[in-house]
Amino acid sequence: xxxxxRTRRRxxxxxxxxxxxxxxxxxxxxxxxxxxxxxGKTVFIDGALPGERLWFQYTARYGRHDExxxxxxxxxxxxxxxxxxxxxEVCGGCSLQHMDPAAQIxxxxxxLLDALAHVGGVTPERVLPPLTGPLWGYRRKARLGVxxxxxxxxVLVGFREKGSSFLADLSRCxxxxxxxxxxxxxxxxxxxxxxxxxxxxxxxxAAADNATALVFRHLDPLTADDxxxxxxxxxxxxxxxxxxxxxPDTAHPLRGDYPPLYYAHPDFDVRIEVGPMxxxxxxxxxxxAMVARAIEVLAPRxxxxxLDLFCGLGNFxxxxxxxxxxxxxxxxxRAMIRRARAAAAANGITNxxxxxxxxxxxxxxxxxxxxxxWDAVLLDPPRSGAREVVAxxxxxxxxxxxxxxxxxxxxxxxxxxxxxxxxYVLRAAGVxxxxxxxxxxxxxxxxxRD
Numbered sequence: 077x078x079x080x081x082r083t084r085r086r087x088x089x090x091x092x093x094x095x096x097x098x099x100x101x102x103x104x105x106x107x108x109x110x111x112x113x114x115x116g117k118t119v120f121i122d123g124a125l126p127g128e129r130l131w132f133q134y135t136a137r138y139g140r141h142d143e144x145x146x147x148x149x150x151x152x153x154x155x156x157x158x159x160x161x162x163x164x165e166v167c168g169g170c171s172l173q174h175m176d177p178a179a180q181i182x183x184x185x186x187x188l189l190d191a192l193a194h195v196g197g198v199t200p201e202r203v204l205p206p207l208t209g210p211l212w213g214y215r216r217k218a219r220l221g222v223x224x225x226x227x228x229x230x231v232l233v234g235f236r237e238k239g240s241s242f243l244a245d246l247s248r249c250x251x252x253x254x255x256x257x258x259x260x261x262x263x264x265x266x267x268x269x270x271x272x273x274x275x276x277x278x279x280x281x282a283a284a285d286n287a288t289a290l291v292f293r294h295l296d297p298l299t300a301d302d303x304x305x306x307x308x309x310x311x312x313x314x315x316x317x318x319x320x321x322x323x324p325d326t327a328h329p330l331r332g333d334y335p336p337l338y339y340a341h342p343d344f345d346v347r348i349e350v351g352p353m354x355x356x357x358x359x360x361x362x363x364x365a366m367v368a369r370a371i372e373v374l375a376p377r378x379x380x381x382x383l384d385l386f387c388g389l390g391n392f393x394x395x396x397x398x399x400x401x402x403x404x405x406x407x408x409x410r411a412m413i414r415r416a417r418a419a420a421a422a423n424g425i426t427n428x429x430x431x432x433x434x435x436x437x438x439x440x441x442x443x444x445x446x447x448x449x450w451d452a453v454l455l456d457p458p459r460s461g462a463r464e465v466v467a468x469x470x471x472x473x474x475x476x477x478x479x480x481x482x483x484x485x486x487x488x489x490x491x492x493x494x495x496x497x498x499x500y501v502l503r504a505a506g507v508x509x510x511x512x513x514x515x516x517x518x519x520x521x522x523x524x525r526d
Contacts, residue, residue: 084105096131096147106187106484108171108515112144119144122238123165123174125153135239143239155179160250169235170251172514177512181206184507184517191484192505196388196492204506207369209361211379211512215251216283217358220260222267222276231264231273251513253283255315256290263290266309270302280320280327284337285360289316289352291327305328316352324353341367344395348419354412355388359510366480366508366520367395370454373504373522374478376400380451382473385435385465390416390428392454392480396426400452404429404445408436434520435465443468452476461486465494470498477523482510482519489522500525 101110110124123146159173234246280291310317357363387405481487510518
């Protein structure tokens with residue numbers, strides 16, 4: 077504390093003389109940053125782990141807290157490992173590559189249990205074993221930024237720098253599916269050779285079970301030579317090339333003979349066709365395991381009716397239909413409901429129904445299906461949670477609820493409502509490592525009532 081030395085380091089493309097300060101790391105923030113106290117003020121430090129002593133530089137100053145990044149570790153934590161990716165310190169795509177994977181799981185499990193205790197006021201009777209999968213090359217959905225940088229003389233493709241709007245200078249990405257993650261430099265060269273390199277805004281990545289698509293968002297029309305160049309790249313790489321001249325609905329394949337993209341749940345004999353702009357889970361292995369676990373703990377019987385809220389394309393609905401007597405999916409996006417119905421028909425599933433409803437709307441309490449008799453409910457809401465519809469779940473009569481969440485705080489809040497106000501008991505909860513090497517916490521909870 078108080079010790080410092082002077083150094084000159086490159087930061088956000090400019091040279092700044094910055095002081096380095098020695099400090100001790102007390103804990104880890106929910107975002108995966110080390111937490112220190114310097115001169116009585118909290119500092120969140122990228123690349124730091126609890127128990128470490130290190131030199132850091134300030135990167136931002138605010139009224140109530142400051143931010144920094146680790147420069148040199150003096151005393152390393154036992155959990156520290158060497159990042160596999162050479163860009164881990166700069167790229168904002170991952171925040172925990174310097175932490176042992178087993179320690180990452182412990183951190184995420186602690187984050188879930190702390191949120192349940194402090195936000196929801198509940199503790200699960202049982203902690204489920206964590207679901208884990210591949211640590212590298214797992215990410216099948218991503219949006220890559222594209223930027224021509226004249227001073228570098230090339231086009232950058234990838235993710236933003238930590239705490240910055242600038243694109244990181246990446247040659248590869250270790251967490252993206254290899255057919256894309258190993259081609260970032262090649263993609264930059266491809267865009268640089270187009271007639272409008274400054275007008276390619278982003279590249280959407282969508283790796284399905286059978287093929288991988290790249291969607292090029294172009295702000296100006298492409299020339300015939302541009303289209304031919306993209307087509308050759310697709311043929312040589314084995315990737316589907318899609319073009320997006322406007323909003324997401326304008327995305328279309330460069331060629332008409334591409335096979336439809338799909339992903340499968342083999343254990344339930346379900347295959348779901350998807351478009352590259354659709355929302356589907358980024359981690360194939362964890363998604364399969366997650367659906368299997370949800371159905372295992374929900375335990376639907378052939379004579380039971382299940383309500384699936386925020387059903388999307390039917391990721392849970394269709395596998396559930398293989399076990400339950402009837403499953404009804406509810407989703408706010410009418411187009412996704414059409415796709416879910418089509419997927420059910422394509423899989424020969426006839427025991428599903430669907431409703432379009434804004435589950436976060438103020439008038440959700442007027443939905444007539446809430447007053448139908450249900451044996452079980454599954455919900456998989458967005459990050460904001462499901463406060464509005466959760467407040468109405470007592471009307472369903474469901475004795476079992478499985479809640480899948482991508483944000484521990486919103487899960488804890490909603491579980492608190494169910495336990496404190498509706499008589500449910502939190503039987504089990506656990507984490508699922510959907511995004512290894514990040515602080516993202518995917519979790520699942522089982523609630524029951526007599």
